Amino acid sequence: MKIRTRMCTSLDGYVTTPDGWPAQLADPAFSPETYGFVEFQQTCDAVLMGRTTFEPALGAPQWPWGELDVFVLGSSRPAGTPDHVVVDSDPARLLERVREANRGGDVHLVGGPSTIEAFRALGALDRLGLVVVPFFVGSGMQLTPTVATDTALTFESARPLPGGPLEVTYVCG
Ligand SMILES: NC(=O)c1ccc[n+]([C@@H]2O[C@H](COP(=O)([O-])OP(=O)(O)OC[C@H]3O[C@@H](n4cnc5c(N)ncnc54)[C@H](OP(=O)(O)O)[C@@H]3O)[C@@H](O)[C@H]2O)c1
Structure with a gap:
């Protein structure tokens, strides 16, 4: 099992739009298929994310994670959270639950920055994957300084996606 973001x-380094939505949603052409998320999640058993990133899914017209196990780092269980979702306030304990449930696939660490840092600090972040979207958003949230800037990264792969995004992956640590 590898934990992968x-x-x-955006091209100007923001992971959210100015109003806090994931940067890719500013692309009118965005779809989970064209951005490679469907293909990526076929290699995964589970998704892992912070409560802030998780909560909008509760109001989405369609559950975004299909049959994947869902793990949420948060101090409270948001109202309406389906029973199968595991919520825990302690990153190390949540990591243990992720490992116990794992069936051999990878884990998509969806974000956001503070949850990425929580698992990076535990030495559990195996791959830092980014999809550089082909536009500027002007302002928003960046990975840093929340994610430690001394993170050791070694290039692993890069590939262009249809329509202009670029997927890049680094091995961590
Ligand atoms: N561009 C992308 O691909 C992408 C992907 C995902 C998310 N995002 C964006 O990222 C933003 C959210 O990022 P974020 O960093 O603010 O929030 P987040 O990581 O999604 O969630 C933060 C919450 O997780 C819990 N948490 C985080 N670190 C913890 C720790 N060390 N120990 C215990 N609990 C911890 C806390 O929950 P409690 O408050 O319940 O204690 C905290 O409030 C959103 O705007 C979202 O749109 C972008």
Whole structure:
């Protein structure tokens, strides 16, 4: 099992739009298929994310994570959270639950920055994957300084996606 991010980041380095939505949603052409998320999640058993990133899914017209196990780092269980979702306030304990449930696939660490840092600090972030979206957003949230800037990264792969995004992956640590 590898824990992997696949964070979308704008050309000017923001992972959110100015109003706090994931940067890729500013692309009118965005779809989980064209951005490679469907393909990526076929290699995964589970998604892992912070409560802030999780909560909008509760109001989405369609559950975004299909049959994947869902793990949320948060101090409270948001109202309406389906029973199968595991919520825990302690990153190390949540990591243990992720490992116990794992069936051999990878884990998509969806974000946001503070949850990425929580698992990076535990030495559990195996791959920092980014999808550079082909536009500027002007302002928003960046990965840093929340994610430690001394993170050791070694290039692993890069590939262009249809329509202009670029997927890049680094091995961590
Ligand atoms: N561009 C992309 O691909 C992408 C992907 C995902 C998210 N995002 C964006 O990222 C933003 C959210 O990022 P974020 O960093 O603010 O929030 P987040 O990581 O999604 O969630 C933060 C919450 O997780 C819990 N948490 C985080 N670190 C913790 C720790 N060390 N110990 C215990 N609990 C911890 C806390 O929950 P409690 O408050 O319940 O204690 C905290 O409030 C959103 O605007 C979202 O749109 C972008």
